[in-house]
Amino acid sequence: MKIAIDAMGGDFAPQAIVKGAVLAAKQFSDAQILLIGKQDEIQPLLNKHGVVPNLQIIHAEEVIEMGEHPTKALQQKQKSSIAVGFYLLQNRKIDAFCGAGNTGAMMVGALFSIKAIEGIFRPPIISHVPQLNGKTALILDVGANTDCKPEVLAQFAILGKIYAENVLQIANPRIALMNVGEEEGKGNLQVKEAYNLIKENKQLNFTGNIEGRDIFFDKADVIVCDGFVGNVILKMAESIYDIAQKQQINDNFLNQLNYEAIGGSPILGLNGNVIIGHGISSAVAIQNMIGIAKKMAESQVHLKIKNAFLT
Amino acid sequence: MKIAIDAMGGDFAPQAIVKGAVLAAKQFSDAQILLIGKQDEIQPLLNKHGVVPNLQIIHAEEVIEMGEHPTKALQQKQKSSIAVGFYLLQNRKIDAFCGAGNTGAMMVGALFSIKAIEGIFRPPIISHVPQLNGKTALILDVGANTDCKPEVLAQFAILGKIYAENVLQIANPRIALMNVGEEEGKGNLQVKEAYNLIKENKQLNFTGNIEGRDIFFDKADVIVCDGFVGNVILKMAESIYDIAQKQQINDNFLNQLNYEAIGGSPILGLNGNVIIGHGISSAVAIQNMIGIAKKMAESQVHLKIKNAFLT
Numbered sequence: 001m002k003i004a005i006d007a008m009g010g011d012f013a014p015q016a017i018v019k020g021a022v023l024a025a026k027q028f029s030d031a032q033i034l035l036i037g038k039q040d041e042i043q044p045l046l047n048k049h050g051v052v053p054n055l056q057i058i059h060a061e062e063v064i065e066m067g068e069h070p071t072k073a074l075q076q077k078q079k080s081s082i083a084v085g086f087y088l089l090q091n092r093k094i095d096a097f098c099g100a101g102n103t104g105a106m107m108v109g110a111l112f113s114i115k116a117i118e119g120i121f122r123p124p125i126i127s128h129v130p131q132l133n134g135k136t137a138l139i140l141d142v143g144a145n146t147d148c149k150p151e152v153l154a155q156f157a158i159l160g161k162i163y164a165e166n167v168l169q170i171a172n173p174r175i176a177l178m179n180v181g182e183e184e185g186k187g188n189l190q191v192k193e194a195y196n197l198i199k200e201n202k203q204l205n206f207t208g209n210i211e212g213r214d215i216f217f218d219k220a221d222v223i224v225c226d227g228f229v230g231n232v233i234l235k236m237a238e239s240i241y242d243i244a245q246k247q248q249i250n251d252n253f254l255n256q257l258n259y260e261a262i263g264g265s266p267i268l269g270l271n272g273n274v275i276i277g278h279g280i281s282s283a284v285a286i287q288n289m290i291g292i293a294k295k296m297a298e299s300q301v302h303l304k305i306k307n308a309f310l311t
Numbered sequence: 312m313k314i315a316i317d318a319m320g321g322d323f324a325p326q327a328i329v330k331g332a333v334l335a336a337k338q339f340s341d342a343q344i345l346l347i348g349k350q351d352e353i354q355p356l357l358n359k360h361g362v363v364p365n366l367q368i369i370h371a372e373e374v375i376e377m378g379e380h381p382t383k384a385l386q387q388k389q390k391s392s393i394a395v396g397f398y399l400l401q402n403r404k405i406d407a408f409c410g411a412g413n414t415g416a417m418m419v420g421a422l423f424s425i426k427a428i429e430g431i432f433r434p435p436i437i438s439h440v441p442q443l444n445g446k447t448a449l450i451l452d453v454g455a456n457t458d459c460k461p462e463v464l465a466q467f468a469i470l471g472k473i474y475a476e477n478v479l480q481i482a483n484p485r486i487a488l489m490n491v492g493e494e495e496g497k498g499n500l501q502v503k504e505a506y507n508l509i510k511e512n513k514q515l516n517f518t519g520n521i522e523g524r525d526i527f528f529d530k531a532d533v534i535v536c537d538g539f540v541g542n543v544i545l546k547m548a549e550s551i552y553d554i555a556q557k558q559q560i561n562d563n564f565l566n567q568l569n570y571e572a573i574g575g576s577p578i579l580g581l582n583g584n585v586i587i588g589h590g591i592s593s594a595v596a597i598q599n600m601i602g603i604a605k606k607m608a609e610s611q612v613h614l615k616i617k618n619a620f621l622t
């Protein structure tokens with residue numbers, strides 16, 4: 001099992017990434033962790049941590065900066081850590097690729113290298129959502145697709161089910177549609193039609209609509225919404241942690257809303273495992289992102305999705 | 312100044328409504344509070360509170376229940392407390408009408424009696440949003456219009472500005488558009504176009520996009536979004552208070568996210584002042600809803616809006 005991470009991506013790269021990779025390598029002794037980036041910057045940082053046998057550097061001499069145009073940067077910087085990461089993923093040299101750098105470049109890199117699985121309309125970004133009772137739900141899309149047709153939302157329901165079953169190990173996950181009311185027939189044109197499409201799919205354990213108040217109260221295992229609504233929810237959830245910090249509240253549940261604890265957001269529906277992290281990712285966030293990558297790779301969720309969409 | 316409230320509307324009506332009206336009558340001695348509903352049910356409750364000179368009952372012998380179809384119920388129950396309330400408002404016998412009952416009936420009643428101001432596309436429901444630094448912002452729409460064209464969002468910006476200036480007394484309020492990123496050009500087709508329309512309006516102090524993380528951090532005085540997104544935000548915000556309760560967190564700011572403290576949600580863009588309350592409204596919520604109604608009536612915000620839309 002080989003998991004690679006872009007050592008140059010993120011506001012605190014490469015320091016935080018190297019530190020997070022070391023933490024992950026120690027936590028997951030059965031995985032090989034690969035740090036992709038500038039050898040001369042990474043090696044001195046790594047030396048501080050002594051010998052970590054399951055951690056190695058893959059040299060990449062270029063870096064795509066946060067502000068760069070994704071498509072242009074990927075074309076011009078084929079020796080960048082992001083480009084090298086996707087090259088390795090595409091050629092099956094690694095089982096997952098993680099990065100906390102330029103999100104657009106991670107997304108474009110994924111779509112142009114390993115590509116979306118045939119039959120997938122629009123790969124969504126997903127996020128784990130801690131529940132008050134200790135469970136974990138997931139929400140998708142949280143930002144890749146801000147305009148979604150009803151069929152796209154209905155497909156998110158299928159992708160979410162497969163992820164929940166295989167990565168989160170939830171049997172027969174409850175699928176719910178984010179809406180403005182619980183009753184059937186509520187909502188805008190998009191979700192009304194999506195409701196019908198999801199309901200028609202007898203493979204899904206569709207439990208109907210949920211509302212903004214239900215997100216943390218274990219009303220669903222998979223919360224389906226478009227990337228606009230999901231992004232607002234995700235960022236608002238993160239801000240609850242920021243509020244708790246500011247108000248000096250130390251609460252077990254609110255602490256879980258810290259992006260650090262969540263780690264990273266997988267892109268689903270690709271021919272490979274890709275996880276993108278927060279720009280401000282700390283070492284702990286990187287460690288947890290690698291943890292998600294490992295679970296995805298172990299469960300081979302991308303192959304499960306591929307099989308589900310074989311016609 | 313006469314403010315009427317539907318005594319029969321809400322899960323805890325008429326008890327909680329009567330109690331809330333008594334609290335409001337004592338708080339606002341310069342206002343006349345009218346309880347609309349069944350005299351024989353209200354009077355005994357009122358008697359418990361002794362003499363409250365600025366509180367009176369307006370008898371209405373019918374009640375529209377929570378589950379009833381709004382339009383049908385209003386047609387069939389013209390002697391209902393909601394129908395009587397709108398009759399009084401339409402005939403200028405009262406300055407504001409509040410109700411925590413059937414939201415649809417409140418909305419339909421408003422649109423069919425006092426009606427939308429000429430030039431208003433879709434009257435939005437607004438909510439006050441407490442800010443961490445003690446200020447109050449407002450968000451609109453929070454649920455009346457789940458499908459909004461860009462022009463409708465642009466008009467919400469104008470309505471929000473007038474409310475913020477007149478009711479919240481904020482000079483030159485900062486208007487922001489809820490989006491998935493701060494940069495111009497972000498978002499779905501709807502908000503991209505709305506961005507341009509709001510930006511073009513030189514009457515508005517448009518500060519650009521804000522994200523889900525910014526809602527409580529005083530980044531804007533008026534947050535513009537469609538009724539779908541706003542409803543998710545509002546209910547998620549309310550749930551933060553529920554989480555705090557469940558986790559036994561007693562925090563000044565989080566306590567303000569209690570719907571009770573906020574009180575009620577005005578409908579803007581009507582020829583009169585209408586405020587709708589949460590179905591579960593307690594006495595304190597009713598008191599605060601009447602407080603908002605009083606501020607709206609005093610500022611004559613509906614006339615300010617009417618003047619702004621005179622052509």
